[in-house]
Amino acid sequence: MMKFIHLSDSHLGESMPLYCTPPNNWRGEGFIKNYYNALKPALRGDVDFVLHAGDLFDKQHINMDIIGRAMVPLRKIAIKKIPVFIVPGNHEREHIPGGLLLAGENIHIFSKPETIEFTVNNKKVVIAGFPYIRHESRKSFRKILKKTGWKHQVDAFNILLCHQVFEGAKVGTRNFTFRNGENVIPLTEIPQGFNYIACGHIHKQQIIKTKVVNIYYAGSTERVSFQEMNEEKGFFVVRIKDGISYPTFNRLPPTTMTIIELDTTGKEPGKLIDFFEKRISAAKPCSILRFHLKGEIELEKLKNIPLYLYKKRRDDIKVEFRKESLSILKDKRRRFYVEGTVKKKEKPSIHYRIPIDDSKERFLFTRKGMENVPTTPGIYILMNRDERVLYIGKAKSLKNRLSSYIRRKEKGNEGFYFWLKQVKICDIVTTGDEFSALFLEMSLIRSNLPPYNKQIKEFQNYVYLTVRQDTYFPTIRVVDEVKNDGNPYFGPFRKEYKIRENIKLINELFGIRPCRRNLNDSLRLFSCPLEEMGKCDAPCTGGVNPSIYQERVNRMIDFLYGYDNGQIRELEKEKEKLIRIQEFEKASDLQKRIVSLTIIFNSLKKIRKTTEIHGTLSLDFGKGKRKTFPVVKGRVLWQQQTKKKIEEKFGFPPKKWELDEMMLLSSVVGSNDKCVTLDKKNSYQKKKRGLHQLKEEGAAVLGKS
Numbered sequence: 001m002m003k004f005i006h007l008s009d010s011h012l013g014e015s016m017p018l019y020c021t022p023p024n025n026w027r028g029e030g031f032i033k034n035y036y037n038a039l040k041p042a043l044r045g046d047v048d049f050v051l052h053a054g055d056l057f058d059k060q061h062i063n064m065d066i067i068g069r070a071m072v073p074l075r076k077i078a079i080k081k082i083p084v085f086i087v088p089g090n091h092e093r094e095h096i097p098g099g100l101l102l103a104g105e106n107i108h109i110f111s112k113p114e115t116i117e118f119t120v121n122n123k124k125v126v127i128a129g130f131p132y133i134r135h136e137s138r139k140s141f142r143k144i145l146k147k148t149g150w151k152h153q154v155d156a157f158n159i160l161l162c163h164q165v166f167e168g169a170k171v172g173t174r175n176f177t178f179r180n181g182e183n184v185i186p187l188t189e190i191p192q193g194f195n196y197i198a199c200g201h202i203h204k205q206q207i208i209k210t211k212v213v214n215i216y217y218a219g220s221t222e223r224v225s226f227q228e229m230n231e232e233k234g235f236f237v238v239r240i241k242d243g244i245s246y247p248t249f250n251r252l253p254p255t256t257m258t259i260i261e262l263d264t265t266g267k268e269p270g271k272l273i274d275f276f277e278k279r280i281s282a283a284k285p286c287s288i289l290r291f292h293l294k295g296e297i298e299l300e301k302l303k304n305i306p307l308y309l310y311k312k313r314r315d316d317i318k319v320e321f322r323k324e325s326l327s328i329l330k331d332k333r334r335r336f337y338v339e340g341t342v343k344k345k346e347k348p349s350i351h352y353r354i355p356i357d358d359s360k361e362r363f364l365f366t367r368k369g370m371e372n373v374p375t376t377p378g379i380y381i382l383m384n385r386d387e388r389v390l391y392i393g394k395a396k397s398l399k400n401r402l403s404s405y406i407r408r409k410e411k412g413n414e415g416f417y418f419w420l421k422q423v424k425i426c427d428i429v430t431t432g433d434e435f436s437a438l439f440l441e442m443s444l445i446r447s448n449l450p451p452y453n454k455q456i457k458e459f460q461n462y463v464y465l466t467v468r469q470d471t472y473f474p475t476i477r478v479v480d481e482v483k484n485d486g487n488p489y490f491g492p493f494r495k496e497y498k499i500r501e502n503i504k505l506i507n508e509l510f511g512i513r514p515c516r517r518n519l520n521d522s523l524r525l526f527s528c529p530l531e532e533m534g535k536c537d538a539p540c541t542g543g544v545n546p547s548i549y550q551e552r553v554n555r556m557i558d559f560l561y562g563y564d565n566g567q568i569r570e571l572e573k574e575k576e577k578l579i580r581i582q583e584f585e586k587a588s589d590l591q592k593r594i595v596s597l598t599i600i601f602n603s604l605k606k607i608r609k610t611t612e613i614h615g616t617l618s619l620d621f622g623k624g625k626r627k628t629f630p631v632v633k634g635r636v637l638w639q640q641q642t643k644k645k646i647e648e649k650f651g652f653p654p655k656k657w658e659l660d661e662m663m664l665l666s667s668v669v670g671s672n673d674k675c676v677t678l679d680k681k682n683s684y685q686k687k688k689r690g691l692h693q694l695k696e697e698g699a700a701v702l703g704k705s
């Protein structure tokens, strides 16, 4: 006889933020507790192997703490020589996070379709591991199963371990049954020969009986949503005798979820507040309470009920408010209007402004109209018949670019430029060089926000680095906006994933803790994998003296401001030592780190220098027209204003839309060839001096000669 555990959908990391483990997070801890409880029979050594049928983790990117805590029982089971088999699920995006950490002797992760054979008490067991497939599993089930290399073995116990939906599976309070759909596998697709199908994905525990084999869904180990509020949670312990399986469902304690419906019509805020307070104080500890508000309520009354405060009233429960069925009456008078009588305001057409009005020329957006367009560099403004700006672009040769649009339009293969059909008018502004065109284009895009310009969407995507000085043992973090909170900010950066990678290097270089745990509020009570892996000096348990840690932080800040790259120089010396003792592999790894750190140091230095620029930007509008604009703290002032206004407008932090210009300025500062010197007092003299000298004088001036 043999025995195994079949569990699935543990969803470790649910309600746990990516970069920290909040204190008193009973919801997230509940998932971990049930996962440990489900593995208890294996920890006692009562079973011969363990199957986890997908969604071990809740997300693809997961807090390192959670990976460490998932590892602990698995390692203990593996040490007892009990094999564990894990298949990735949809929440993990087909790849178990920390796969390499988790895998090891006796722990097998099916990162690709494959079959594993082993023996238990002289009886052969064959497991076909089928990692989750996201699209069209209905069509490709047989094909992927073939890829596992599984073949029916008469003398063995054959198991299919997967995370898919099979026909007949039921979900939700109303028992919705899956029948069709591209990701529902028909029962007829299951080949003969399997003795047990261990499945995950459906959170409801159930057994689907088929002619060839039964499909077992162990369900999730904890309630994930209100759809599961009445479901029992647990796992299967399966005994196998004479090739027949006898599963028993073992229950686990789930979180209590309660929905309270409340009709608010005609009720005063005071009464509603009383009601909420009573129900919240009577709620069971570690439970979730959802108030489903119905009926009608006036906006003014709703504003007087501090709904958000109730969420914080008790930290051992979670309170939610649902307002989908609630009609919020915004303005009493409005209710008497018959629908459709209020006229929609028509959007006025936008009349864009350019710095030199007379340099603009208008053409019809037709082949004939384009004949007189010059071949010089410049910008073009494409508009519809109401003079609404649709797209603004720049070109080295205006005529060539616009003619190519006309050809696309005539051929009817607009593709990405589907909006070309609407374009009727085209304005052009010629410039003496491409650089001026680039700046002008950016300025016009920013002020007009044309609907089809991609850059507008990119305005949203900048991130910054900040050093949180207000926490015990400061950490470095990525944030998407700058606040006036006294912490230093560095950036902006466009590629968030790259900057996150670099944070790891910076933390290692300066010995900064990589976690975001709030060390003020909680002491670390369990082992930290980062400490064990040697990735942290564990300041949380006294591993580093606070004053030494602060010194490290100060050095890191100097590095991030682009002042001091001493640490990189030290790494270089270390690399040379490694080369001398012929440790080439380690030296090459170190070299990669040096390159990444140098890139980030130089870019931060460049950004800092850009924000220090006070000077003028000179743009060439062609035909001998040249105009200069003040540059204050790295930002271009397109319209002349008083000094006070300039300071108000250009205070810290910069607006998101200003960043593109700042980045462009910063790239120009770094490349001498594009820069010319210009000064209000004596442009010729300054031209003769080097850029380096000028920057020292604080008169960085940009443009192309």
Ligand code: SF4
Residues within 6 Å of the ligand: 513, 514, 515, 516, 517, 524, 528, 529, 530, 531, 536, 537, 538, 539, 540, 541
């Ligand atoms: S050892 Fe380091 S990473 Fe782990 S909890 Fe402590 S400070 Fe955070």
